[in-house]
Structures are given as structure tokens and as C-alpha cells.
Amino acid sequence: MSHSQPRFCPQCGQKTLSQCSAKQFVCTHCQFTYFHNPAAAVMIAITVEDELLIAIRGREPGLGGWDLPGGFVDPDESLEQAAIREIQEELGITIDTLTYQGSFSNTYRYKEVEYKTCDTFFVCSLPSKPTLIAQDDVAEVLWVKKQDIELERFAFLSTQHAIFQWLQQK
Template identity: 70%
Template sequence: MVSRKIVGIDTPLFCPQCGKSSLIHLSNKQFTCNACDFTYFHNPAAAVMVALSYEDELLVAIRGRNPGLGLWDLPGGFVDPNESLEQAVIREIQEELNLTLTDFTYQCSFSNTYCYKNIEYKTCDSFFSHQLLGKPTLTARDDVADILWVKKTDIKLENFAFTSTQRAVELWLNNH
């Protein structure tokens, strides 16, 4: 572990290679060790989210975990190692909704800050969409506490847990 908080570091950081408290914060993403010359880059994590819609309704996932416990979200999650964005979409939708999704469209991406257990992660959230031909019976699973179908006119962006999701839903609203 590099630090409890990446931004605004005031405490010594221990090098993961040599173990000495000699890790220096060079930039917003780069750290180097004065003792062994190890370099660590704290790069953004990749994540996906999907706007699933039917007619004038958007499927909203209620977050079952922090950050944002109880707030609105779009189904999705982090991309696993050795996984493409598309593979992550398919896996996440299956895990969270028990829905097999094979056809979806990339829309855009947004940067985001994801605070988990006092560590601030920077993410790159890729936004996809899919218009369903019918309204399937879905079950909230994994880290989704519940699901709601929300009419376009009843969507409140401030109910969404993350700025990136708010921006994605705003884009979806403007295109529908």
C-alpha cells in the first residue's frame, strides 16, 4: 500500500519494493523511491457503466455498498485484469442483473474520483447504452441492493452517486 490517501500526502510513504519510508510523491500520479529507485505510477482504474432503457424508462441500480450506499447508479463496475471494456460490460450486467447482454453501444468516457476505505482512486468510466425491446424481469444481485425503472421525466441527476454517472445520464437524457 502506498498511502492511506494519495492526494495531499503528509506522511512518509513506504516503498513496496525495499520497504523503506523513502517513497517521494513526484506528481499527481508518480512516486519514486530514493533508496532503491523504484517507480510507482498511480494510474486511473478502468470502469464501465451501462444505460439500459425501455421506451421512456431508464434502469437505475441502487448501490448496495459504499461509496454511495443507497444512492442511484447505472449497472456496471471495474474492468478486471486481462479483460476488455466489452467483456467487462457483459460480465458486470450478468453479475448484477442476471441479464445476458451482447449488443450495446459505446457512448463516451468520463473521469471520476472513487473514494473507498479512505483511499482516493481516479477512474476512467466508459459509458455504454442499450435500448431493450422488452422490459425483462430482472433481479438485483452482487453489489446492487435494488433496481428501479425510472421514467425519463422523473430522473434527478443529484440522486446518482458519482459525477461521472450524472454526466452519463445527462448525455443519455439529451439523446432520448
């Protein structure tokens, strides 16, 4: 079992989880079954006319890479609520109109733990550029014209795939 997979049973606390499948683990001590399912996350493409808002990552993973505003969905939160909250936390603005575009699998490695995520992709088109305050894990923001987007600069493959698909629709 790799160090990024669960080892300790959530029920009895013993280091006795045995992997049965890609996501299923059973404790050999108390027989508890644990499912290691993907974490839900959101990413939001904020656009104004032919420009896309790029968030520069202020921390690992992907420090300094391009990203879209977004993050993990909190317990008891919908995808849309998470998207609105993340935009507020990372940019200091409130949005109210989102369009769901799709979802993409991703691997998010943080502090030696590998998280499998399902990254949902939304688009928010604004009439004009708002005043933004880069905060939380965003180091800075920049507006990039669609024709100048460099997919390989995005820190995560899921974001590269989402932006590629989005650009093909335009």
C-alpha cells in the same frame, strides 16, 4: 502526502515513495518509479423504450444512491467484456449489444482510499423489460421514465455527467 496516496514501494516494500507529479512516485530507497494511473470502470444505461434501469447501491460508497449497473474492469478484460460481466453479476441477465457513448473521470473513495477512475459509458437498449435479480452490490432496481430522472440522486458525478449527456441526445 495524503493518506490516500501510495506510500509503500511495490518493489522494496519500504515506506519511501516520494511524489514527483500528480501520478508519478519514486522510491527514495531503491529508485523504483511507480505510476498511480486511473482505474478503468464501466457503467451501462439499460433502457426499454422511455425508461432507464436504475440500480440502487447496496454498499458504500454511495449507499442508497442511484447508480447504473457496472464496475471495475478486471485484468486482461476489455471494456465490453467487463460491461457484459458486470450486468451478469449485478442483474443476472446476459446482454450482447452495447453502444459506447463516452468516458468520464471520477473519484471513487473506498475504505479511506481515493481511487481516480476513468468511467466508460455504454448504452444497451432492450426490446422489453427482462426479469432481473438484484445481486452483488445492487440493493434493488427500478425503472424510471426519462422525464423523471433526477440527476442529483446518482451517487457519482461521472454518472450524473453521463446521464445528462445521454438525455441531451434524446
